[in-house]
Amino acid sequence: MDPQAFIRLSVGSLGLRVPGTALNAAKSGVPALSSPCLCEIRLRGFPVQTTSVPFVSSLEATPDPHSTASSFYLEESDLKALLAPGCFYASHACLEVNVFTGRKGSHCGVGVKRQQIGTFKLEVGPEWGQGKPVILFSGWIGIGKSKQDHGKPGAELHLRVKLDPDPRYVFQFEDETKLSPQIVQLQGHIKQPIFSCKFSQDRVSQVDPLSNYWSTPVDSSDKETLRERKGWKVKIHDLSGSAVAAAFITTPFVPSTGCDWVARSNPGAWLIVRPDACMPESWLPWGKLEAWRERGIRDSICCRFHLLSEGQEGGELLMSEILIGAEKGGEFFIDTDRQVRASATPLPSPQSSGDYAALSPAVAGFVMSCRVQGEGKSSKPLVQLAMRHVTCVEDAAIFMALAAAVNLSIEACRPFRRRIRRGTRHSCLEV
Numbered sequence: 001m002d003p004q005a006f007i008r009l010s011v012g013s014l015g016l017r018v019p020g021t022a023l024n025a026a027k028s029g030v031p032a033l034s035s036p037c038l039c040e041i042r043l044r045g046f047p048v049q050t051t052s053v054p055f056v057s058s059l060e061a062t063p064d065p066h067s068t069a070s071s072f073y074l075e076e077s078d079l080k081a082l083l084a085p086g087c088f089y090a091s092h093a094c095l096e097v098n099v100f101t102g103r104k105g106s107h108c109g110v111g112v113k114r115q116q117i118g119t120f121k122l123e124v125g126p127e128w129g130q131g132k133p134v135i136l137f138s139g140w141i142g143i144g145k146s147k148q149d150h151g152k153p154g155a156e157l158h159l160r161v162k163l164d165p166d167p168r169y170v171f172q173f174e175d176e177t178k179l180s181p182q183i184v185q186l187q188g189h190i191k192q193p194i195f196s197c198k199f200s201q202d203r204v205s206q207v208d209p210l211s212n213y214w215s216t217p218v219d220s221s222d223k224e225t226l227r228e229r230k231g232w233k234v235k236i237h238d239l240s241g242s243a244v245a246a247a248f249i250t251t252p253f254v255p256s257t258g259c260d261w262v263a264r265s266n267p268g269a270w271l272i273v274r275p276d277a278c279m280p281e282s283w284l285p286w287g288k289l290e291a292w293r294e295r296g297i298r299d300s301i302c303c304r305f306h307l308l309s310e311g312q313e314g315g316e317l318l319m320s321e322i323l324i325g326a327e328k329g330g331e332f333f334i335d336t337d338r339q340v341r342a343s344a345t346p347l348p349s350p351q352s353s354g355d356y357a358a359l360s361p362a363v364a365g366f367v368m369s370c371r372v373q374g375e376g377k378s379s380k381p382l383v384q385l386a387m388r389h390v391t392c393v394e395d396a397a398i399f400m401a402l403a404a405a406v407n408l409s410i411e412a413c414r415p416f417r418r419r420i421r422r423g424t425r426h427s428c429l430e431v
Helices: 022-027 076-083 393-412
Strands: 006-017 037-043 049-053 068-075 094-101 115-123 134-142 156-165 168-173 182-187 190-201 232-237 243-251 268-275 283-294 300-309 315-325 330-335 366-372 382-386
Touching (some): 006 037, 006 049, 049 068, 232 393, 243 283, 243 393, 268 393, 366 393, 382 393
Antiparallel strands (some): 006 068, 037 094, 134 156, 168 182, 243 268, 315 330
């Protein structure tokens, strides 16, 4: 398997200080040293990332050099776009770090206006595309002048900007998961078959086949439509036909009491497994994926993934909890640099599908991503895997099983059709 070239641009080791006395600090536009400021990190073509900047009170102190506040992942096309001046740009794009005091919002009905302390800019250059580790900047730099103090230095920002090669394997399901498609590896315009995907259902669930479930009439006399979805299985086979990974529903997807959707209080769950090398036809647990529906103006499907550790009984490591748009779809990912929801403990990344002993919070960064379509749409998941987490074909297969489970969870979390009683049009409430 040949990877595609990606680079990781990381911004970290953030800190803010104001040389001089507290009076000078106030004059420099930093009125509250007890609370951190905010910074917006911008790179053309990418969403703005916001993070806090801690204050550094001592002139001798230096922020943690290994901390990462923001990461951007760029492929070859992204670099070309950044290096090519556009119609409205006089020069190449820049990485911008804008530091502000205060927060957006209001207090007692009065709007709170943020005050900009200063900006750090770093122009995109040819060295970005060389595919080598490069520290673009590291240290302190002045980001503003004190207007009230005759142009003397004001606030100083500490940061570390680094480029690292981060090659990835890219895979594509050639059809919908329920149609048992082939899985190919993408390398430019070349498609190389790597796996096949086999979807099946237990006989007990054949009354609800995915292919015709939604054709069930709404007014089917007094019988409710199926109230659970279970027995779904996905096996990943290599080119020789051997099963190298699998995923199957362990907790049925059922509507919560009084509702017609799978709620957070009772999520459905998949078990992701790999073959046991010591016992043929046996499987070892690798991960657990839970999914449920979040109701709102635009409904979302929440996917929560735990890695199951062999080292301790019942050991579960939270790796990801992601919201995916129910209508438009979205991206499920495992990436310790950009988790959507905060975790009480650091989220480690696996070095390989079977290497539980090597798990450590120090092993961080991008692991995988999977793009899926929304409900009722033909979804052909696109999967990216970090090369450093894949040591063999079987490692890639286990992530394909996880991607298939994420894709099928979008369908499994669709609202159930409830029996409609005459004269009743009450909607249910989530519990």
